[in-house]
Amino acid sequence: MKEIRISQVGCGIVGHGFLEVVRRKRDMLRDLGLDLKIVSVTDHTGTIYEKNGVDPKKVLGVKTLAEGVANSDMKGLEAIEEIESDLVVEVTPTNIDHGQPGLGHMEMALTQGKNVVTSNKGPLVVAFNRLKDLAGENGARLKYEATVGGTMPLISLVERNLVGNNILGIKGIFNGTCNYILTRMMEEGYPYGYALMEAQELGIAEADPAYDVEGIDTAAKMTILANSVFGMNVKYDDIDVTGITDITTESLALARDRGYLIKLIGEVPALTVKPMLVPRRSPLAVGGTLNAASIETDLSGTITVTGLGAGSIETASAILSDIVNIYTTRNIDDRS
Amino acid sequence: MRLSMDLELQDVPGQLILALEPFRLYKGNIISVVHHRDRKTPRGTIPVQLVFEISGSRIEQVKNHLKKNNISVVRIGEDRFVEEVSVLLVGHVVDSDLGDTINQIDSTGFAEVVDLCLKMPGIEDPSSAYIKIRATGKEEMSKALAILREVGVQKDLLVIEPIEAEML
Ligand SMILES: NC(=O)c1ccc[n+]([C@@H]2O[C@H](COP(=O)([O-])OP(=O)(O)OC[C@H]3O[C@@H](n4cnc5c(N)ncnc54)[C@H](OP(=O)(O)O)[C@@H]3O)[C@@H](O)[C@H]2O)c1
Numbered sequence: 001m002k003e004i005r006i007s008q009v010g011c012g013i014v015g016h017g018f019l020e021v022v023r024r025k026r027d028m029l030r031d032l033g034l035d036l037k038i039v040s041v042t043d044h045t046g047t048i049y050e051k052n053g054v055d056p057k058k059v060l061g062v063k064t065l066a067e068g069v070a071n072s073d074m075k076g077l078e079a080i081e082e083i084e085s086d087l088v089v090e091v092t093p094t095n096i097d098h099g100q101p102g103l104g105h106m107e108m109a110l111t112q113g114k115n116v117v118t119s120n121k122g123p124l125v126v127a128f129n130r131l132k133d134l135a136g137e138n139g140a141r142l143k144y145e146a147t148v149g150g151t152m153p154l155i156s157l158v159e160r161n162l163v164g165n166n167i168l169g170i171k172g173i174f175n176g177t178c179n180y181i182l183t184r185m186m187e188e189g190y191p192y193g194y195a196l197m198e199a200q201e202l203g204i205a206e207a208d209p210a211y212d213v214e215g216i217d218t219a220a221k222m223t224i225l226a227n228s229v230f231g232m233n234v235k236y237d238d239i240d241v242t243g244i245t246d247i248t249t250e251s252l253a254l255a256r257d258r259g260y261l262i263k264l265i266g267e268v269p270a271l272t273v274k275p276m277l278v279p280r281r282s283p284l285a286v287g288g289t290l291n292a293a294s295i296e297t298d299l300s301g302t303i304t305v306t307g308l309g310a311g312s313i314e315t316a317s318a319i320l321s322d323i324v325n326i327y328t329t330r331n332i333d334d335r336s
Numbered sequence: 337m338r339l340s341m342d343l344e345l346q347d348v349p350g351q352l353i354l355a356l357e358p359f360r361l362y363k364g365n366i367i368s369v370v371h372h373r374d375r376k377t378p379r380g381t382i383p384v385q386l387v388f389e390i391s392g393s394r395i396e397q398v399k400n401h402l403k404k405n406n407i408s409v410v411r412i413g414e415d416r417f418v419e420e421v422s423v424l425l426v427g428h429v430v431d432s433d434l435g436d437t438i439n440q441i442d443s444t445g446f447a448e449v450v451d452l453c454l455k456m457p458g459i460e461d462p463s464s465a466y467i468k469i470r471a472t473g474k475e476e477m478s479k480a481l482a483i484l485r486e487v488g489v490q491k492d493l494l495v496i497e498p499i500e501a502e503m504l
Contacts, residue, residue, distance in 0.1 A: 246462070247494075248461075250464045251424050251426045251464035251496065253455065254453060254464050254465075255424055255496075262496060274497075275499065276497055277423075277499065278497065279498070282499065284499065
């Protein structure tokens, strides 16, 4: 049995999901020979540290650790530096301008040779190549499946299953909020503002929806894909971004009459994010909050994956598979 | 160059092979062959449509060879447009001179707007236009779309392109 000591930094929607998933899958993980022990959880109020593993139930019951759960006032950086661990799960909020606080957390972990698994796009958008190099120099692994496609296995599909193929391009729908809004506008004939309001009421869109509807989230994902899958050296500003705020009900109706849907499509290595016409029969013509991505390869043709782009348990499941991949397939893809 | 050709074949075995022989001989690249067995002409011949690419200087040789093989050529012509895309324009499509927008594509000589549909919800509101563009090849289509994108920037129109062009 391989014991993996994990320090978790960030304990919001995804953090709670991760604790829950580890709790639920304990037996399955043991069958794989893995004993995941979450030795610390830190949010921005403090840390709970248990050498023999934090009981997930303790943390799952509270919104923040300040509610009588924290037993230390260690900050994320200290927890990563001082607590003995093999891997850091970094799930703090995304900031694509400076990447903090996640960037500091990841640098600290990798410098110490600790593996990092994350759903936080910010640090990867700001400093992907630097973090990858840091990981390499210190013999650590950096995994980030959850940053790009949510539950869609995109990075692992490319790195592992499609190994040997040249990846010619990836395009798809990478934002469930935009997809939901466009789907409702088309199906119900709602104006943009009304569909957005509905999405906000359902908790699909944030109170400040700009990050999603202006295409920023999708562009951040394209930046990560460009640097990781295509080995480019791309900054966020290199992506040409148009969001969905100018899409009208009439334009959707015109498209529909001719057999098309309008979707917000991100494309690499084209480095574009913009609304595009998607033929109804295309595998990318998925509705609701689904994401979908087509990977164009030289040997295997075009492969399309689809799945939920966000959600607590869904995102956590991507984090968990990254962890399992690190410890069960070390030899296969140790290139990273 | 890319050409299309209508032939009429006798309804006896081996005719199609005779018809295709010169293309092989003169290094033509056959793109499609449609054999209309079900549309026999009153003369009892069978119409066949070919689309092929061949160097312009060889066309006469192909025609002569077909004649020698007793195959009658009904029509031969340039197959101008091979690519087609649908594009949506959203914004003040009409006020920003739709005629000019279309003309910028048509005046290229290699691309044309072949279909147009407008929706105008109200004077103040942005309108939407669906246009279908045909072009003589992939590269030409990319150029036409680049022109349209540029026009979109100038006229503050949202240009919604398809994820892929369609072959005609
Ligand atoms: N939610 C999703 O479906 C989803 C999907 C894919 C990717 N992601 C990404 O995953 C990450 C986490 O998302 P989320 O939805 O779980 O966000 P969230 O609910 O806002 O949770 C963020 C957590 O990070 C903590 N935090 C903030 N600053 C910190 C600091 N300096 N040190 C330690 N902890 C800090 C917060 O603590 P406090 O509560 O004490 O402030 C909170 O526990 C984000 O980067 C997001 O973009 C989310």
